[in-house]
Amino acid sequence: MAAITASGLVKTYGSVVALDRFDLEVQQGTVMGLLGPNGAGKTTAVRIFTTLLKPDEGSASVLGLDVASQATELREVIGVSGQYAAVDEDLTGFENLDMVGRLYHLGATASRARARELLERFDLADAADRTVKGYSGGMRRRLDLAGALVAKPQVLFLDEPTTGLDPRSRLAMWDVIAELVSEGSTLLLTTQYLEEADRLADEIVVIDRGGVIAQGTSEELKVQVGGEHLEVALDDPADLATAAAELSSLGEPSIDEVRRIVTMPVRATPGLLTSALRILDAVSIDVVDIGLRRPTLDDVFLTLTGHHVAEAPEDAELPS
Amino acid sequence: MTAIARAIGDGVVVAKRNLIKIKRVPDLLVFTTLSPIMFVLLFAYVFGSAIEIPGVSYREFLMAGIFTQTAIFGATITGTGLAQDMQRGIIDRFRSLPMARSAVLVGRTTSDLVNNVIVVLVMAVTGLIVGWRVHSSLPEAAAGFGILLLFAYAMSWPMATIGLAVRSPEVFNNASFILIFPMTFIANTFVATTNLPGPLKPIAEWNPVSAVTQASREMFGNTSPLFPPPDVWPLRNAILASLLWVALILVVFVPLAIRQYRRAVAR
Numbered sequence: 001m002a003a004i005t006a007s008g009l010v011k012t013y014g015s016v017v018a019l020d021r022f023d024l025e026v027q028q029g030t031v032m033g034l035l036g037p038n039g040a041g042k043t044t045a046v047r048i049f050t051t052l053l054k055p056d057e058g059s060a061s062v063l064g065l066d067v068a069s070q071a072t073e074l075r076e077v078i079g080v081s082g083q084y085a086a087v088d089e090d091l092t093g094f095e096n097l098d099m100v101g102r103l104y105h106l107g108a109t110a111s112r113a114r115a116r117e118l119l120e121r122f123d124l125a126d127a128a129d130r131t132v133k134g135y136s137g138g139m140r141r142r143l144d145l146a147g148a149l150v151a152k153p154q155v156l157f158l159d160e161p162t163t164g165l166d167p168r169s170r171l172a173m174w175d176v177i178a179e180l181v182s183e184g185s186t187l188l189l190t191t192q193y194l195e196e197a198d199r200l201a202d203e204i205v206v207i208d209r210g211g212v213i214a215q216g217t218s219e220e221l222k223v224q225v226g227g228e229h230l231e232v233a234l235d236d237p238a239d240l241a242t243a244a245a246e247l248s249s250l251g252e253p254s255i256d257e258v259r260r261i262v263t264m265p266v267r268a269t270p271g272l273l274t275s276a277l278r279i280l281d282a283v284s285i286d287v288v289d290i291g292l293r294r295p296t297l298d299d300v301f302l303t304l305t306g307h308h309v310a311e312a313p314e315d316a317e318l319p320s
Numbered sequence: 321m322t323a324i325a326r327a328i329g330d331g332v333v334v335a336k337r338n339l340i341k342i343k344r345v346p347d348l349l350v351f352t353t354l355s356p357i358m359f360v361l362l363f364a365y366v367f368g369s370a371i372e373i374p375g376v377s378y379r380e381f382l383m384a385g386i387f388t389q390t391a392i393f394g395a396t397i398t399g400t401g402l403a404q405d406m407q408r409g410i411i412d413r414f415r416s417l418p419m420a421r422s423a424v425l426v427g428r429t430t431s432d433l434v435n436n437v438i439v440v441l442v443m444a445v446t447g448l449i450v451g452w453r454v455h456s457s458l459p460e461a462a463a464g465f466g467i468l469l470l471f472a473y474a475m476s477w478p479m480a481t482i483g484l485a486v487r488s489p490e491v492f493n494n495a496s497f498i499l500i501f502p503m504t505f506i507a508n509t510f511v512a513t514t515n516l517p518g519p520l521k522p523i524a525e526w527n528p529v530s531a532v533t534q535a536s537r538e539m540f541g542n543t544s545p546l547f548p549p550p551d552v553w554p555l556r557n558a559i560l561a562s563l564l565w566v567a568l569i570l571v572v573f574v575p576l577a578i579r580q581y582r583r584a585v586a587r
Contacts, residue, residue, distance in 0.1 A: 050416045075418040086409035090341045102333045103419040105326065131344065147413065 003028040003155050003186040004049060008058035011044050011210075018044040019055070020210035026188055026203075031181050033201025034190040035297070041210040042190035043083060046159045049188065050080045062155050076104075079153035081145045083160040087132050093119055093143050094128045097150060104151040111150075118146040122176065138169030145176065155186045162196060174199060194297030204297075208305045218297065225295045225303045230266045230276060233259070233289040246279050260288075268292055327420035334414075334427025335434075338401065342435060349435060352397060353442045356390040360443065363510060364450045371511060375544025383452040384464075384537040385509030388529050390443055391468050392504060394436035395475035396496045398428055399483030403492040406484060411584055425577050429476040436472045440465060455541030464539030467562050471532045474566040477573035484580040509533050513550055525552040528565035534558035 004026035011019040019041045026032040034042050047053040048060055051071040060067045065074040087096050094115050101111025119128045122142040127135060132143065141161065148156060161177065162170040177200055181187060191197050197204050198218045206214040206221070214221055230250065234243060237260050244253040244262050250272070251264035266272060273290060280287055342349055363386065368378040402424075405411045414424050444465075454461045479496060486492050506520055507513070507529040516524055524530055535558035537543050554561035 052412055052415055072418060075416060078416070080413070080416045082409055082412060084409045086413035088337065088341075088410055089408070090344050091337065095337075095340065099333055099337055100413075100417065103330060103414070103417045103423075105329075105418070 001028050002026065003030075004032070004060075004062050004188055006045070006049070006058065006060040009045065009048060009055045009060060010057035011041075011048065011053065011055050017210050019048075021058070022207070022211060024205060024212070026186060028186050029184050030202045031187045031189060031200055033197035033204040034188060034207060035192070035194065035197045035204050035301075036190075036207040037192055040207045042192075042207060043159055044210075045207075046080070046082075046157050046188065046190055050078060050157055051075060076151070077154050078157060079148035079151065079155075080157045081141075081148040081159070081161060083163055087140055087143050087147065089133045090131060092129050092131050093124050093135070093139075096132065096143060097146055100147045100150045106151065114150055118149060122146045136169075138165055138172060141165060141169070141173060142176065145173075149180075153185075156180065156188070158187065158189045160190055160192065162191070162193065170196075194301070198297055206301065206304060213304050214300065221297065221300045222295045225299045226265050227295075228266060228268050229263045229293045229295070230272065231261055231263045231289075231291055231293045232276065232280070232287060233261045235260075235286040235288050239285045242283060243280060243285050246283055246285075247276060249279075250276060263293075266292070323420070327422055327426070330419040330423030331426035331430065333419075334423050335431040336427075338428060338431035339434060342431070348397065348400075349438065352394060352435065353439050355393065356386060356439065356443050357446050359386050359389065360446050360450060367510060373512060373544075373547055375546030376542060377451065379447075379451045380453065380540075380542040381537070382510065383447045384533050384540060384542055385507075386447075387440065387443060387468050387536055388471065388507075388533045389504040389509055390439060391436065391472035391532070392475050392500055392529070394432065394439055394472045395479045396493075396500065397435055397479075398432045398476040399479035399492045399496055400489045401428055401432070402480055402483035403487055403489040406487045406584060407489065411484075411581075415581075415584070421582055422578055425477075425480055425574075425581055429473060429480065432476055433469065433473050436469060440468060452542075456539060460539045460541070464536040467532060467535050467539065467559065470566050471528070471562065474569040474573075477570060477577050480577040481573055481580050484577065484584045487584075503527065503529055507533060508549075508555070512547070525550055526554055528562070528569070530555060531558050531561040531565055535562040 002025045004024065006022055006024040009019045009022040022041065022045060024045070034045065036042050044053065048055050048067060049062055051067050051074060054068065062074050063077055065077070067074060091099070097115035097118055098111050101114050102108065106114060116128070119125050122145070124139060124142060124146070127139060132140060135143065145158070145161065158177065162173045165173060174196070177189070181200060189197070189200060201218070203215070203217055204221060205212050214224065216224070232243060232247070234240060237257060240255050240257065240260065240262060244255055247253050247262060247264065251266045253262050253264040255262055273292070276290060277287065363382050364379045368382065371378050373381040402411070411424065482495055483492050486495055506524050507527045508524060509529060513521060513524040513530065531554045534549055534555050538558060549555040549558070
């Protein structure tokens with residue numbers, strides 16, 4: 001059964017089209033990664049699913065509840081953690097979570113107990129009674145995520161949960177999310193990090209300029225760009241053409257002058273690398289590096305959109 | 321739980337959160353208290369030496385005016401607070417929770433009322449020190465403060481509407497000053513309206529600030545038969561006019577503020 005659906009969502013801000021006939025279906029108990037650069041429309045989509053924004057056109061629902069007509073019921077079953085940790089700096093970690101529990105109408109006792117439990121779980125127990133002002137970026141994000149989990153929501157929305165975090169905090173956050181995933185929550189995760197989607201999501205939807213441009217598992221997307229490649233880096237650029245000609249028995253080579261490499265799509269078989277080396281050794285070409293390369297999601301993005309994910313400037317985020 | 325009980329409960333949770341903030345970050349309370357004290361001292365000693373009000377000492381005349389001005393300044397805290405919550409994404413969090421749509425605003429305006437009670441008390445003490453006296457009975461004086469606080473509460477709602485619309489505390493402060501200064505100065509707060517030039521006079525006479533000032537002046541007994549209010553309805557019936565203004569402001573701005581909240585999305 002589909003836990004999250006969207007059909008034909010359109011949202012514009014003045015002349016800027018944030019979502020352009022956006023469709024999505026997320027099955028219950030799975031993790032959907034919404035991957036795209038800044039300004040692609042990811043945050044807008046999440047805001048529509050979480051009832052913060054009304055779409056100009058189209059419809060969306062979560063667990064069968066319509067975002068427009070059943071917004072109140074919908075809010076009971078979802079948890080949201082946004083791009084910017086929406087925690088109150090002047091309250092303690094405990095007070096933040098306790099307040100959220102009460103606003104979910106869990107009652108005073110249950111709210112307090114749940115707050116302590118989550119603080120413990122997210123490694124914030126020691127900081128529980130300090131004001132959030134003194135928390136690090138990673139701690140704030142964990143507290144914000146804890147806030148999203150207070151009412152044990154059936155569907156969780158995480159909007160760029162690791163954007164702006166240092167690598168260590170990011171890894172810690174991934175562990176936390178992976179644990180949630182293993183418990184079987186339905187999760188919609190937006191990210192501009194390919195590695196993040198690859199690692200956490202069952203299925204990935206690539207969006208660019210407000211529309212879906214590809215969809216599938218990480219493996220399926222990689223297949224769209226082609227399978228494995230043999231990549232040979234040479235010392236002398238003058239050898240590139242000779243090397244390409246010699247190696248053409250293994251696949252159709254292409255040359256990258258700048259990086260001084262010859263690449264070709266191949267079917268990975270045992271002994272492939274050895275044969276390639278033998279061929280090149282026979283014509284006395286010096287090899288700097290050789291290897292099999294699987295396409296990354298960055299390759300997927302480049303193939304689909306014509307630009308790298310990282311190319312989108314940081315400040316291109318729409319009035320989201 | 322009925323919807324209304326739930327809405328009240330949610331409002332209480334939000335109000336409690338704001339009160340914790342006042343306790344933890346008292347700067348705002350300190351400055352909202354200091355600025356009216358400064359006004360009392362400036363006007364009492366600078367203008368007081370130049371302005372004559374027949375039958376009443378200027379300091380006694382002045383206090384009701386400053387109280388009303390303070391009520392409006394106090395109401396701006398609502399707008400600043402909401403704009404700050406917008407900016408920090410807290411409103412987004414609230415809006416994604418299954419809480420009453422009115423709760424954030426009801427909680428905020430209620431906690432700001434508590435703030436205003438504290439400020440008005442501090443002001444009253446300052447007034448007493450510089451020579452202000454209440455010449456009426458205790459219940460009348462209490463009614464005078466009641467009208468001021470009601471007006472402050474009502475004014476919180478237009479401030480909330482503006483705060484949610486501009487979404488940044490800095491912009492809100494600038495925007496609200498443009499509203500507050502004419503509103504509190506083109507009135508009977510600091511000078512008598514009788515000598516105001518042409519078009520300003522009717523504006524001052526029908527200004528809600530004038531009605532509230534006149535009403536609390538009467539309640540505190542800071543008026544004199546030698547200096548009757550101008551012969552216009554809102555100033556001759558200042559208490560009724562003040563209550564009508566409060567009702568009108570609430571009827572217009574409570575729905576507007578809630579509508580703004582429902583549509584509010586942080587940048």
